[in-house]
Amino acid sequence: METTGVPGDSLFFHADFRRLWSGDAAAQLGTFVGYTAVPLLAATTLAATPFQMGLLTAAETVAFLLIGLPAGVWVDRMRRRPLMLAADLVRGVLLLSVPVAWWAGVLTLPQLLVVALLTGIATVFFDVAYQSYLPSLVGREHLVEGNTKLQAVQSTSQVAGPSLAGWLVQAAGAANTVLLTGLGYLTSALCLWRIRAPEPAPERPERARMLPQIGEGLRFVFTDRPLRAIVACTSTSNLFNGAFTAVEVLFLTRTVGLAPGAVGMMLAAGGAGGVLGALCSGAIIRRIGQIRAIWLVPLLTWPAHLLVPLGAPGWRIALTVTGLAIGGFGIIVYNVSQVSYRQAICPDRLLGRINASVRFVVWGTLPLGGLVGGALGELIGLRGAVWVALAGEAAGALWVVFSPLRRMRTLPEPAAEKAAA
Known part of the structure; x- marks a missing residue:
C-alpha cells in the first residue's frame, strides 16, 4: 500500500513528495525549454536589439520587486498547495497564448513582454509558496534530501531543456517550441492536484496588518548575520547573472556564430554541471559540512565563469563550455546548502514572509541586471558585457567568504524566539 510518510531514510517512499517531484520535473523541463525558445524567438524571429532583450529579461523577474x-504575507495567510496549483494554471495558459498568436500571425514583441511580466507575477506566488510548502510536506529532517532531489530535477532539465529547445526551434520554429513550456505548467498543476496529504490551516492573527507583517519577515532576514550574508551574496550574483542572461543568446549567435541547435547545446552545458552538482551535493555537504559548503564551494567554482567570454569559433568554444559547466556545478551545491539552511532556521509561521523577503532582494536584482546587461551590450559590445557580468557574478561569493559562516560548524536550531521578539 502506498504511504504518505517517510519510512526509512528516503523520500523515494514518500508518495506525495513523488507527486510534487513529478510535477516539478514537468514544470522545470518546460521552463528551461522556454528559457531558450523565448529569447531565440525574440532575437531571431522578432529581431530584438540588445536593449529589447534586456527588457525581456527584466519583464520576467520584475514582479519580485x-x-x-506582500506576496509573502498572502502566502502565510493561505494554504500553499491550492495557490501553487492556481499559479501553474495561469502560467500554462499565458505561455500557450504565444504559439496561438504566432499561428494567427499577430505575435509581437510587446505581447511577449506582457506574457513574460504576467508569468513572472504567477511565479512569485508559486515560488514563495513552494519553498514554504516543502518543510510541512516532508519534515525539516528531510530538507537537504528534498532540496537535493528537486535541484537534481532542475539541473537535469537545465541540460535537457535547452538542448531540446535548440533543435525544436530549428525544426519547428521558436513560437511552436514555447508550446512545451505551457504544457509543462499544466502537467505540474495536475500533479499538485493529486497530492493527498492534508495541509494544516495557516495561522491568521486577528486584525493583522500588511506592513507590520512584511516588516517582521524583513527583520528576521536582516538581523540574522549569516542569513544576511547569504542574501547579499545571492542578490549580487543574480544582479550580474541577469546582465549575462540579457546578452547570452546574442553573444552565442552573433559573436560566436552558433546556430539555434548549437546554442541549445551550449546552454545545456551549465545544466550538465548542475546535474553533477545535484548528484554530488549530498556527499559534499556530508564531507565538508552544510555551513562550509555555503562559502567554500562558490569561492572555488564561480570564478570559472570567467572562461565563458573567452569563447570564439573553433577550439575556444570549449572554454565557454567548461566555464558554464563548472559554474553550474557550484551554483547548485550552493543553492542546496543555503536554501536548506534558510528553511531549517525559520519558524513555520514566518516561512512565507521570510522566503518572500529573500526572493524580493535576491530576485529583485535580476530585472535591474537585465537592463544593465542590455545597456552594456549597446555601449561596449556583447563580449565586453559578458566580461563585466561574469566578473561581477563571481565577486558575489565574497559576501559569504568574509562572513560569520566561516566560523560556524553546526546548523542553528529554528529561531522561534527571535521571530517572536
Missing part, C-alpha cells in the same frame, strides 16, 4: 513582499 513589485509584489514580492
Whole structure:
C-alpha cells in the first residue's frame, strides 16, 4: 500500500513528495525549454536589439520587486498547495497564448513582454509558496534530501531543456517550441492536484496588518548575520547573472556564430554541471559540512565563469563550455546548502514572509541586471558585457567568504524566539 510518510531514510517512499517531484520535473523541463525558445524567438524571429532583450529579461523577474513582499504575507495567510496549483494554471495558459498568436500571425514583441511580466507575477506566488510548502510536506529532517532531489530535477532539465529547445526551434520554429513550456505548467498543476496529504490551516492573527507583517519577515532576514550574508551574496550574483542572461543568446549567435541547435547545446552545458552538482551535493555537504559548503564551494567554482567570454569559433568554444559547466556545478551545491539552511532556521509561521523577503532582494536584482546587461551590450559590445557580468557574478561569493559562516560548524536550531521578539 502506498504511504504518505517517510519510512526509512528516503523520500523515494514518500508518495506525495513523488507527486510534487513529478510535477516539478514537468514544470522545470518546460521552463528551461522556454528559457531558450523565448529569447531565440525574440532575437531571431522578432529581431530584438540588445536593449529589447534586456527588457525581456527584466519583464520576467520584475514582479519580485513589485509584489514580492506582500506576496509573502498572502502566502502565510493561505494554504500553499491550492495557490501553487492556481499559479501553474495561469502560467500554462499565458505561455500557450504565444504559439496561438504566432499561428494567427499577430505575435509581437510587446505581447511577449506582457506574457513574460504576467508569468513572472504567477511565479512569485508559486515560488514563495513552494519553498514554504516543502518543510510541512516532508519534515525539516528531510530538507537537504528534498532540496537535493528537486535541484537534481532542475539541473537535469537545465541540460535537457535547452538542448531540446535548440533543435525544436530549428525544426519547428521558436513560437511552436514555447508550446512545451505551457504544457509543462499544466502537467505540474495536475500533479499538485493529486497530492493527498492534508495541509494544516495557516495561522491568521486577528486584525493583522500588511506592513507590520512584511516588516517582521524583513527583520528576521536582516538581523540574522549569516542569513544576511547569504542574501547579499545571492542578490549580487543574480544582479550580474541577469546582465549575462540579457546578452547570452546574442553573444552565442552573433559573436560566436552558433546556430539555434548549437546554442541549445551550449546552454545545456551549465545544466550538465548542475546535474553533477545535484548528484554530488549530498556527499559534499556530508564531507565538508552544510555551513562550509555555503562559502567554500562558490569561492572555488564561480570564478570559472570567467572562461565563458573567452569563447570564439573553433577550439575556444570549449572554454565557454567548461566555464558554464563548472559554474553550474557550484551554483547548485550552493543553492542546496543555503536554501536548506534558510528553511531549517525559520519558524513555520514566518516561512512565507521570510522566503518572500529573500526572493524580493535576491530576485529583485535580476530585472535591474537585465537592463544593465542590455545597456552594456549597446555601449561596449556583447563580449565586453559578458566580461563585466561574469566578473561581477563571481565577486558575489565574497559576501559569504568574509562572513560569520566561516566560523560556524553546526546548523542553528529554528529561531522561534527571535521571530517572536
